[in-house]
Each structure stands twice: as structure tokens, then as C-alpha cells.
Amino acid sequence: MLLRYWPEDTKLNFMGLRLGGAILSVLLITASIFLLSTRGLNLGVDFAGGTVMELQQTETLSVESIRAAMPFPAEVNSAVGTDARSIVVVKFGAADPSLLGEEFATLAPELQAERAQQLTNEIVASTLKEKLGLADEDFLRDDSVGPKVSGELFRSGIMALVSALVLMLAYIWLRFEWQFSVGAVAALAHDVIITLGVFSLLQLEFNLTTIAALLTIIGYSMNDTVVVFDRVREERRKYKKMADRQVINQSLNLTLSRTLLTSGTTLLALFAIFFLGGPVLRGMSFALIWGIGIGTYSSIFIASSIVLSLGMDLNKKPAEDVTGFQGVR
Structure with missing residues (x-):
């Protein structure tokens, strides 16, 4: 590879910043809930009729x-x-x-x-x-x-979001351990709530397209979180005597270049849609841009921090891995 977009051996202390990340997330979630309860969402034709x-x-x-x-x-x-x-x-x-x-x-x-x-x-x-x-x-x-149909569409959209979170919880529980499941779903709920808060703050139109964008955010954030978790599990089994904090920091640093390159190239396309796609696509593209940023943040400072707080029990013999995530950089 002729160009290196990120240093090969980074040693950033992500877990040393987890308290600051937790405080920031609590403030953002509190502000989002306050905005949703006072200003509400600017419902589009799909949901408001x-x-x-x-x-x-x-x-x-x-x-x-x-x-x-x-x-x-x-x-x-x-x-x-x-x-x-x-x-x-x-x-x-x-x-x-x-x-x-x-x-x-x-x-x-x-x-x-x-x-x-x-x-x-x-x-x-x-x-x-x-x-x-x-x-x-x-x-x-x-x-x-009509108002009846729009109400049904709104309920169906919210049910789609809740169902996605529940299915992700079950998948991570089976794929890893319950500690990872709690961390992953907490990060997803964190991303959705804060994104809704931003839509309430800016009064951007919230419609079926926005629901599709939120579901895409959930999938994107979960993919990023699974890559990090898989590296954590691999490093934990490789260095059995290393402290959990060091294992997670090392795993985050090893996957950092992959995370930045994937997020960066995706954002290039989304910014083009946001600025050139016109007002009709602006709400969806903004939700995706914001969601990728907040999803990358939550994979590092929310999901990983919760796993560190709950502890890891990965010293048992692993099942055969057929997902293809091993060794992702």
C-alpha cells in the first residue's frame, strides 16, 4: 500500500476518556428527551396526514x-x-x-x-x-x-425501530456474550435517541424516509460495533493476562483505520447527496450523516465502555467462527 491513511501502531487511550464520553452522552440524551417532550418532531405528510x-x-x-x-x-x-x-x-x-x-x-x-x-x-x-x-x-x-392512515404509518415506523433493536440484542447475545449485547443495544438506543433530538431541535421533516435512514443507521452502527467486539474477543483470547482496559484500547486502535476509512468514504457520498440532492433528500441524507458520526462515537465510547464496566468472560473455548470478521483492520 503506497499511502498510509493512519499510523500503523496507534496507542490512543480511548478508555481513559470513557467518563467524559459518558457525561457527554448523558447530557445529549437528556437534552434530546427534553426537546422531544417540548418541541416534538416536525412530522411530514406520511405521519401527520x-x-x-x-x-x-x-x-x-x-x-x-x-x-x-x-x-x-x-x-x-x-x-x-x-x-x-x-x-x-x-x-x-x-x-x-x-x-x-x-x-x-x-x-x-x-x-x-x-x-x-x-x-x-x-x-x-x-x-x-x-x-x-x-x-x-x-x-x-x-x-x-388521511389522519387514520398516517397514525398507523407512524406506529408501524416506531415498531420497526423497536423490533430492530430487539433483534440486534438477540443476535449479539448469541454471537458474543450478554455483556456485549447490553453494550451494543445501549449504543444503538443512544444513537437513535440523539438523532431524534437533533431532528426535534432543527425541526427537520420526520417521515418514512427518515425512518428508513434510522434503520440504516442502526445497521451501520451495529456493523461497526461487531467489528470492534470481534477484535476485542480475539485480543482477549490472545492475551489472557492483559487487563480488560488494555485489551479494549488495543482492539480499538487496531480497528481505528478501518473505521475511519469506511466512515470517511461513506460520508463523501452522503455529503454529495446532501448538497446536490435537493430539499427532498436533505432530511434523509442529514440523518445518515449525523448517524454515521454518532454511531462511530458510540461504538468506541458507549458500547466498549459498557463492556469494560460489566467485564468479559471469554476464556472458555471459542466456537468455530464463520462470520469472516476475524482480522479486520
């Missing part, structure tokens, strides 16, 4: 013209469609009842909940047609999500 309209972008039909023609404020962004055409994406929820007419006000509350979005869609479509001279064929997409 609403409508997504797509129109083909032209010289006269632009983000600015549609935004100016809307009868009420809405989220209007440019994007690239699946057929590579430039489009304008309009997202909005139900309009204020005062805009929905006198007949709407006389409806029962349960009927109002069902009819509000439909009437809003009709008002938006008719207004855009009148002010911009649009026809029905100019609307490339007009999809609505």
Missing part, C-alpha cells in the same frame, strides 16, 4: 410562481422526478376551517376530519388552475394521506 402534489417545472411554472399562487402557506420545493424531469413538489396539510366554506362548519367533528383534506385539495387545485392556467394533466401526482 396531508397531500403531496407534483407538477412539471417550466419557465413559467416555478417554485416561486406556485408558492405565490397558493391560497395558504405550503412547503414548495424543486426536485428531480423518476424520469429525470424537473418537477415542483407541493406539500400541505388541511387548510384552516375558515377557508373551507360555511357548509364545512356545519358538519359533525368526525365528518370534518374526513372531509378537511379533500376540500383542501379541491381548493388548492382550483386556485392553481385559475391563477396559473393549469389543466388536470399538469398535475403529475396528487396523493393524500
Whole structure:
């Protein structure tokens, strides 16, 4: 290898910083829980209900013209469609009842909940047609999500996150020991909670795409943690009389170059998506960028620190390893 991206023999004392890492993580988790309980998440159409309209972008039909023609404020962004055409994406929820007419006000509350979005869609479509001279064929997409469906989608998304954490707990327990399982799942929960806190702080849109990004973060962070744990187990069996702190520090240093190179190359692609992918992909790419950073941090300072605190019992005869993680640098 002509270029060395990281010194061959690093001796960083990661475990000497575990108290500072624990304090920082507790502060971040506390702040995240506070933000989630006070500000909440900026739920997108998928979870809050609403409508997504797509129109083909032209010289006269632009983000600015549609935004100016809307009868009420809405989220209007440019994007690239699946057929590579430039489009304008309009997202909005139900309009204020005062805009929905006198007949709407006389409806029962349960009927109002069902009819509000439909009437809003009709008002938006008719207004855009009148002010911009649009026809029905100019609307490339007009999809609505009702409050009942959006609630079910939100519950399903949260269940997907919880299920992923439980399955990871079981896998690490079987693959290593219970101490490693506790450390790995604590690190994953740490990553998810803090990422949700950042979304609450910045009020970025939280939708199904964000859930997919969180699941990707869980998988990425778990992969990094498993590589570290496998090296810890290998070094523990090689140096049976070495102190646990030294074993973990040595393992982290041996896997550091692999961690930095993997994270760095992944971040290059994600930054390109974040800056060049447009507003539609910005929330997902930001979640992945943040998640890779916090996931790398938690693999070192959370998962490994918990294993050190709980102790390791790896002197028994190991089972045959068929995972292919041995010797990863």
C-alpha cells in the first residue's frame, strides 16, 4: 500500500476518556428527551396526514410562481422526478376551517376530519388552475394521506425501530456474550435517541424516509460495533493476562483505520447527496450523516465502555467462527 491513511501502531487511550464520553452522552440524551417532550418532531405528510402534489417545472411554472399562487402557506420545493424531469413538489396539510366554506362548519367533528383534506385539495387545485392556467394533466401526482392512515404509518415506523433493536440484542447475545449485547443495544438506543433530538431541535421533516435512514443507521452502527467486539474477543483470547482496559484500547486502535476509512468514504457520498440532492433528500441524507458520526462515537465510547464496566468472560473455548470478521483492520 503506497499511502498510509493512519499510523500503523496507534496507542490512543480511548478508555481513559470513557467518563467524559459518558457525561457527554448523558447530557445529549437528556437534552434530546427534553426537546422531544417540548418541541416534538416536525412530522411530514406520511405521519401527520396531508397531500403531496407534483407538477412539471417550466419557465413559467416555478417554485416561486406556485408558492405565490397558493391560497395558504405550503412547503414548495424543486426536485428531480423518476424520469429525470424537473418537477415542483407541493406539500400541505388541511387548510384552516375558515377557508373551507360555511357548509364545512356545519358538519359533525368526525365528518370534518374526513372531509378537511379533500376540500383542501379541491381548493388548492382550483386556485392553481385559475391563477396559473393549469389543466388536470399538469398535475403529475396528487396523493393524500388521511389522519387514520398516517397514525398507523407512524406506529408501524416506531415498531420497526423497536423490533430492530430487539433483534440486534438477540443476535449479539448469541454471537458474543450478554455483556456485549447490553453494550451494543445501549449504543444503538443512544444513537437513535440523539438523532431524534437533533431532528426535534432543527425541526427537520420526520417521515418514512427518515425512518428508513434510522434503520440504516442502526445497521451501520451495529456493523461497526461487531467489528470492534470481534477484535476485542480475539485480543482477549490472545492475551489472557492483559487487563480488560488494555485489551479494549488495543482492539480499538487496531480497528481505528478501518473505521475511519469506511466512515470517511461513506460520508463523501452522503455529503454529495446532501448538497446536490435537493430539499427532498436533505432530511434523509442529514440523518445518515449525523448517524454515521454518532454511531462511530458510540461504538468506541458507549458500547466498549459498557463492556469494560460489566467485564468479559471469554476464556472458555471459542466456537468455530464463520462470520469472516476475524482480522479486520
